[in-house]
Amino acid sequence: MLPFARVSIVGLGLIGSSIARAVRHHMPTVRLTAHDADPAVRARARALDLADDVTDTAGAAVMDADLVILCVPVGAMRAAAEAIAADLPADVIVSDVGSCKQSIAAALAEVLPGVSVVPAHPVAGTEHSGPDAGFATLFHKRWCILTPAGDADPAAVMRVSSFWEKIGADVEIMDARHHDLVLAVTSHVPHLIAYSIVGTASDLEEVTNSEVIKFSAGGFRDFTRIASSDPTMWRDVFLNNREAVLEMLQRLTEDVTMLQRAIRWGDGDTLFDLFTRTRAVRRSIIEHGQDDPRPDFGREHI
Amino acid sequence: MLPFARVSIVGLGLIGSSIARAVRHHMPTVRLTAHDADPAVRARARALDLADDVTDTAGAAVMDADLVILCVPVGAMRAAAEAIAADLPADVIVSDVGSCKQSIAAALAEVLPGVSVVPAHPVAGTEHSGPDAGFATLFHKRWCILTPAGDADPAAVMRVSSFWEKIGADVEIMDARHHDLVLAVTSHVPHLIAYSIVGTASDLEEVTNSEVIKFSAGGFRDFTRIASSDPTMWRDVFLNNREAVLEMLQRLTEDVTMLQRAIRWGDGDTLFDLFTRTRAVRRSIIEHGQDDPRPDFGREHI
Structure with a gap:
């Protein structure tokens, strides 16, 4: 069963465009709307066919959504929330993908009072940016951390969790602090x-x-x-x-x-002891599937 | 024309075993002898057929060589030089692959007076160690830095330079300091x-x-x-x-x-300015062929 039928993505950079591609791939029946504040990014998103509808305003992207995900830089979250506030449907869940959860939680609570908010942070990315840099498998086997407030609706948290699992992520729930x-x-x-x-x-x-x-x-x-x-x-x-x-x-x-x-x-012993301990951390990361096991990250040597 | 006909490698870790494989691949007619102080590494090197002869003593590996390359940790260079000193042929060139050139130059000059020494440092490697970790293409398109002393024989420098170029490296000559x-x-x-x-x-x-x-x-x-x-x-x-x-x-x-x-x-501007400048450094490294251009170093995302 799909956790959401109508997903709206606001911000089509690396993360937003990867979510769009992943939804298309894993949940093809979901109706996907999207918006980006930059007209050039919107044009590119349309050319790449990233969503069923790429709207010219943020409000138009969210007015029929049951999940809205804000995928803008942390400092732009408040403005993005303000841009959608008036057009949010009554039963919508709003989420985001920001890397700092306390400040975003505070901003969203202020701008969207009474709205069901389930903040998220997918710990995944590459060094590239923009709508062309995204890909559908970015979240596969990566962790997505949800930081719902203490009074969040458990059913909403469950649905957002299910959404991330459907696009390949493992979910962990944590206090924002x-x-x-x-x-x-x-x-x-x-x-x-x-x-x-x-x-x-x-x-x-x-x-x-x-x-x-x-x-x-x-x-x-x-x-x-x-x-x-x-x-x-x-x-x-x-x-x-x-x-x-x-x-x-x-x-x-x-x-x-x-x-x-x-x-x-x-003092060579202090150095040697540390350098031996740190080796074990790498081994654990590989064992837990959190890095490529090939030498040199799999870089090409030809 | 081959710069050397009989190459001896002392130390068969990642770098030594990669040189052995690269010589086999690019200069198959070279007679290759090798030694490692660790009997288990020698046994493994024989099983991997890394050299024509893997000798039980360092002296036996070098007695007929025209190039000897010391591939041991920086702190073991002096002992490795002492172990070969008595058995070096008169016209041999001794080189090494250590990451610090001043201290090694001093040690080799002391232990091997009168011997033609051309220190080298191939700037290449992976996080793995030992004879199984090496591979023939490790030095392809990587820089190898030679740090000959001011009174070094130019012909010897030229031959060592040619050796590294034959196994795929670019060579730069630099003062050890x-x-x-x-x-x-x-x-x-x-x-x-x-x-x-x-x-x-x-x-x-x-x-x-x-x-x-x-x-x-x-x-x-x-x-x-x-x-x-x-x-x-x-x-x-x-x-x-x-x-x-x-x-x-x-x-x-x-x-x-x-x-x-x-x-x-x-002070966001200071951060933003630095983060913009550093992006350009990455671009230059990619343009100069010194890293994999694929996102995330080419890590697998499946």
């Missing part, structure tokens, strides 16, 4: 460090950018992938999960300082 | 940060290891790949390139502090 802490560790701080290290490397005087690029296969290039993710999306993430990101950064800085000291004093 | 600085940026600090962030994430009380693993697709898993590299090799790298690594870490820490401040004060 805990979500923001977990994701600060597994996503936000890694992105910030990647952006930072790529920035530091480009700013050196003693080492040219051409050298950084040529010899990036030594490890640096791994960081450039997530450091090429969408700038707007990531700016909004850091501004909206400030406390957890700063706390985790502080921890990381302490640990780096400890390693710095070990290097300075030639 | 500059090499160590460049690699601190493009390889050593990225590894240290990856190890550190994986360690920090495993040590948290508020977020379980199971959560870190489940939600690692948010970015964290990218870091776990290089953080699962060989602990001995990497301990040695940090102990042997101390100054450059500490200098680069200091720079990175300053830049992270600046971002921390931008997050705390809600």
Whole structure:
């Protein structure tokens, strides 16, 4: 049984367009409407036939929906909710895919009082952006975290959960505050460090950018992938999960300082012990199906 | 024309065994001898038929060679050189593949006085280790950096350069000191940060290891790949390139502090500007053929 018959997607970037493709693939009878604030993206979405109807206004996309998913950057969630508020049907469920759950929950509760809201965060993506970058299998075997408020309707939570399972995801339910802490560790701080290290490397005087690029296969290039993710999306993430990101950064800085000291004093045992422990984490990730088991992420070596 | 007729490889891990396979593939008439200090690795190398002769002593592997390549961890280079010193033929060239060039150059000059030494560093690898992990195409389109001393024989440098080109690499010649600085940026600090962030994430009380693993697709898993590299090799790298690594870490820490401040004060423009600049670095790396152009490194999404 399908959890929803009429799904509306607001925002057709990597995530929104992937959801559209996944719905088309896994639930072909669902009536799919969509909107994007950018006319060029709407035109492209029509050319790609991403939905049954790509509407010129957000309101027109949601007026007949039983599920609306907001797929815009975290900082644009409030405006997206305002744009649909007047046209939402009475029994609709509103969800989103933002990477910070506390700030979005607060914004949606304010803009959409009385509406059934079930926030979601599919932990999946690539470094590419826009409607052409999406694909139907993006959420396969990835986790989608739902962070319903304490007073959320259990039936609504169940239906949103079922929706994500139908497009291939595993679902976990979590408190919004805990979500923001977990994701600060597994996503936000890694992105910030990647952006930072790529920035530091480009700013050196003693080492040219051409050298950084040529010899990036030594490890640096791994960081450039997530450091090429969408700038707007990531700016909004850091501004909206400030406390957890700063706390985790502080921890990381302490640990780096400890390693710095070990290097300075030639304490090889401390380094060796850490490097052995971290190997086990990779093994667990592979065992749990959360990364490609092939060496070098499956990069081509031809 | 082949630069060498009789090549000896000492150390049959990922890099040594990949060189052996690449020589077999690209220069099948070369007589290949090899040795590893570990009897189990020697047995495995014989089973894999990695060389014409896998000898039980290092001396026996090099006694008839015109090129010897030391493929052991940086901290084991001196001992490997001592083990071959008495058996080196008069006109041999000795090279190595270590990731820190200054300390190795000093050790080889001391242990092998009068021997023609042309140090090399192929900037290539995977997170896997051992003789089974190697493959013949590992060095294709990757850079190999030679760091000959100022008084090195130009003909010897030319022959080692030709050797690496024959197995698919591009060659760059560099001063050892500059090499160590460049690699601190493009390889050593990225590894240290990856190890550190994986360690920090495993040590948290508020977020379980199971959560870190489940939600690692948010970015964290990218870091776990290089953080699962060989602990001995990497301990040695940090102990042997101390100054450059500490200098680069200091720079990175300053830049992270600046971002921390931008997050705390809600300075979105600083974040946005950096995130836009770093995107261009990724593009250059792809344009220069130094990474897989497919999204997500070509990871499987099925």
